[in-house]
Amino acid sequence: MNSAAQDGTYDLLVVGAGIVGLAAAYAARCQGLRVAVVERQARSVGASVRNFGFVTVTGQRAGDHWRRAMRSREVWGEVAPRAGIQVLQHGLCVLAQRPEAMAVLEAFAATEMGQACELLTQAQTAQRYPFLGQGAGALYSPHECRVESREAVAQLARWLQQEMGVVFHWNTSVQGIALPHIDTSRGRMRATRCIVCPGHDLNSLYPAVIAQARARLCTLQMLRVRPARALDLPAPVMSDLSLVRYEGYAALPQAQALRARLQQEQAEHLRQGVHLIAVQSADGTLVVGDSHVYDGAETPFAQEATDALILQELQRVMPLPGLQIVERWTGTYASADEVVFKAAPAPGVVVGIVTGGTGASTAFAFAEELLAMALD
Ligand SMILES: Cc1cc2nc3c(=O)[nH]c(=O)nc-3n(C[C@H](O)[C@H](O)[C@H](O)COP(=O)(O)OP(=O)(O)OC[C@H]3O[C@@H](n4cnc5c(N)ncnc54)[C@H](O)[C@@H]3O)c2cc1C
Structure with a gap:
């Protein structure tokens, strides 16, 4: 044809x-x-080809954009098997590291967008995701999928x-x-x-x-890391910092208290636009990121200090001693309100x-x- x-x-x-x-x-x-x-x-x-390959539904801006993500997820589901594209992970686990984050997740779960999502207690989270650091609980969303973009x-x-x-x-x-x-x-x-x-x-x-x-360019830093010990990450993981970035959560009134606490405890992460997404590839390595620098041009120079912030957040969410960095890259997209x-x-x-x-x-x-x- x-x-x-x-x-x-x-x-x-x-x-x-x-x-x-x-x-x-x-x-x-x-x-x-x-x-x-x-x-x-x-x-x-x-x-x-520089992104996480993370088809994210939960957390998208409420309304049309969330519906776009739901529809796109459906099309990925049709196209991937026909095109021979492997779906490596399903779903999403958002770890609430602080009680303020749990309050955001509870409020989210009560919205239309929270349908089919599952709130997990601290004990359920520890049982289902034993490799995660301690938190107040988690939200599991079944909507997401993850492909290896490149x-x-x-x-x-x-x-x-x-x-x-x-x-x-x-x-x-x-x-x-x-x-x-x-x-x-x-x-x-x-x-x-x-x-x-x-x-x-x-x-x-x-x-x-x-x-x-009225778009600016946003440049992000990303890393691929290899855990010293084999790890099976059944679903992509996000954490508290994501809840003040992703509008589906950040627009909820409960996010204000979380933002205020993060401002006290992780001001530099907020300043560099750092939050955590961790996804896993077929060879066991993790793709982790990211940071956000807004400018009129691409930012060609990756900052070691920014990578350190990303890795620090990864270690808080998922303690992984002996982690080896195997790749670093930047990516740019157009960003507007x-x-x-x-x-x-x-x-x-x-x-x-x-x-x-x-x-x-x-x-x-x-x-x-x-x-x-x-x-x-
Ligand atoms: C590091 C990073 C992480 C991300 N993570 C995620 C994520 O987890 N989930 C998510 O949903 N999104 C994520 N994104 C955003 C997502 O990657 C982008 O929104 C998406 O890839 C944009 O696709 P695009 O086709 O518009 O742009 P691009 O992939 O940039 O493609 C545009 C293409 O147009 C070509 N082009 C432009 N002008 C011309 C011309 N005049 N003639 C010929 N060719 C031309 C360019 O060469 C380019 O190949 C991330 C982005 C980055 C950078």
């Missing part, structure tokens, strides 16, 4: 082969459109090309769009519609339109950016919205 048009005109050309662009290509092929993806790099190397995104692109008939133009930069013409670094292409998914490139295509998003930005700068052209740092969790649903706009 190949969706290349005989006269060279695609029904849809997608700019960018990050998870948002790939999700848009998938949604369009599901509707039978002839689709091409144009990516300036040789493969996806942006935020989509493999999953590459595999998704391969599957879209080989089985779904999407045409890929790698190493090709889109320089201008005036439908049906799309000018690229490798010549002119033709399409009746175009969805631009540029990630954190805010300045190449439609910069004046994208400026309406609104969690997504979408605009139609010209008939048939749509620009879409996830501006909340949650694209792995929401891209499939967001892409359906972008496609509906492009077809409108």
Whole structure:
């Protein structure tokens, strides 16, 4: 199956082969459109392969965004087995290290978003997750899943090309769009519609339109660590610091007391935007992070002191003596007060950016919205 048009005109050309662009290509092929993806790099190397691969539902901003995450989780569930993508972990365990955090989790569990989640007492937490440090209890959410992004995104692109008939133009930069013409670094292409998914490139295509998003760049530090002793982490783990970052919790009134206490006890973590997500890969290593620095440009230099804060939080949540650091990297995404930005700068052209740092969790649903706009 190949969706290349005989006269060279695609029904849809997608700019960018990050998870948002790939999700848009998938949604369009599901509707039978002839689709091409144009990516300036040789493969996806942006935020989509630098993240945790953590498809997070619980904790997303209440309302539309939480629904996007629920829908995207559903699509991941359909696509992963078809595309040969391994789901490595299911669910989420949020450890409440302090009573104030437990109060946030209890309040969360009472909301619509807490349905199907389980509150665990201190004793239940210790029994189910014996490797965790002491806490006041925990929340277990069944909604999440976790993939190895760097493999999953590459595999998704391969599957879209080989089985779904999407045409890929790698190493090709889109320089201008005036439908049906799309000018690229490798010549002119033709399409009746175009969805631009540029990630954190805010300045190449439609910069004046994208400026309406009022986005800054957010750079994060990440590490891969190997525990000295074998550890089986059945679900990704988060902790108190996450409860004042993730809006689904942070917007609850109970989060104020937690924030005040963290300000007293972990001010430097808050200042560096450090919180903890720990996920596990097939080889037993853990991917842990992260920190958040906001600026007008990417921050190229990773700070050792920031990594130390991340590791300190990991050791509090999950004491792991003899930990070995095997990899460090940074990643950048566009960040704004609104969690997504979408605009139609010209008939048939749509620009879409996830501006909340949650694209792995929401891209499939967001892409359906972008496609509906492009077809409108
Ligand atoms: C360290 C880190 C951790 C994260 N953790 C999580 C997480 O656990 N869960 C979660 O849900 N989200 C997470 N995120 C956020 C998530 O990774 C992003 O929201 C998502 O990857 C954005 O996808 P994207 O396709 O928009 O961007 P990208 O992956 O950056 O892809 C955009 C692509 O567009 C291409 N492009 C841009 N302009 C052009 C052009 N003119 N021509 C051709 N190609 C072009 C770029 O080369 C790039 O490949 C994290 C992000 C980071 C950085």
